[in-house]
Each structure stands twice: as C-alpha cells, then as structure tokens.
Amino acid sequence: MQSTSGGAVLALVVVVGLVVRQQLRTRPVRRVGSLIAPAVFAVLGVCGIAFGIASVAKHHAVTALPVVLLVASLAVAACLGAVRARTVRVWRGPQGEALRRGTVATTGLWLASAAVHFGLGIWIDHAAGAGVLGAVSLYAYLAIGLGTQNLVVRGRAAALQPGTTGERVQASSG
Secondary structure, three states: OHHHHHHHHHHHHHHHHHHHHHHOOOEEOOOOHHHHHHHHHHHHHHHHHHHHHHHHHOOOOOOHHHHHHHHHHHHHHHHHHHHHHOOOEEEEOOOOOEEEEOOHHHHHHHHHHHHHHHHHHHHHHHHHOOOOOOHHHHHHHHHHHHHHHHHHHHHHHHOOOOOOEOOOOOOOOO
C-alpha cells in the first residue's frame, strides 16, 4: 500500500502542477475549449472510480461511508472550483476577445484543493478498509473542480461590457 500512496502523491503533484501552470497563462476564454480538459478528466475519473470500487469490492462489500465521503469530496471540488473562478482575472483584449489569467490566489487555492483531495482520499481509503478508491478519484475531483471553475469564468467573461479592456479590470461575477 505504501507504493500506491507514493504513486498517488506523485500523480497528484504532476497533474495539479500542469493544471496550475496552464491557469497562470493569459489565454482566451473559449466557449467549448474550456470544457475539453474537464471532459477528459471526467472520463478518466469514471474509469478511476470504477477501478477504485473494484479494488475495494475485491476484499469486501463497499459500505456507505466511503461512498458518502467520495460524494462529499466531489462537492468540495465544485465549491473550490467556484471560489477559484472568482480569483481569475477576466478582461477584454484589444480585439474585444475575452481573456483570462489566474492569479497568485488562484494558485494558492489550487494547492489547497490538492491538499483537501489528498486528505479526503486518505479518509475515503481508510473508511473503505481496502483498495484505492480515494486515491484514484483524483481525475473525477479535477473534472468537477476545473469544470466548475471554467463555467463560472465563462459566465464572468460573457458578462463583460463591450469596451472593457485592460488587465486590471475584473468582471462582476453576477
């Protein structure tokens, strides 16, 4: 089990590092493009959760507590995604396109989100008594958190008034 935990930590660090790096780049707010990564993570997340459930069921029946904790973990991912979205700068570029870039606060919230997932994953695996359900729920957690964040940022970009330019202008989140 030790090597599985080490692998989960490494995967968490690498994946979150790549996501955070992408968040800190200035890029356009796209209607569909912002949902591609969450969709890929969602497919991987469904596979991961299926594998995690099978890893627990191999030893004994899956009880309600790890499932409840998993659902709570995914709800936390959505909440943190919505909070992170409010820290992303959104503005209109010179050609009127909506642009976005994460801030230091966005990075801090990503790190907090990773820590929360890691802690909840340990709790889920402890409650399950066997298997790696908590550890392999990483992609589902990312899909929901990143998907929520991107949807909120898209909404903020859509609310920008034409002619609102400059990096310091932040859209209302209404």
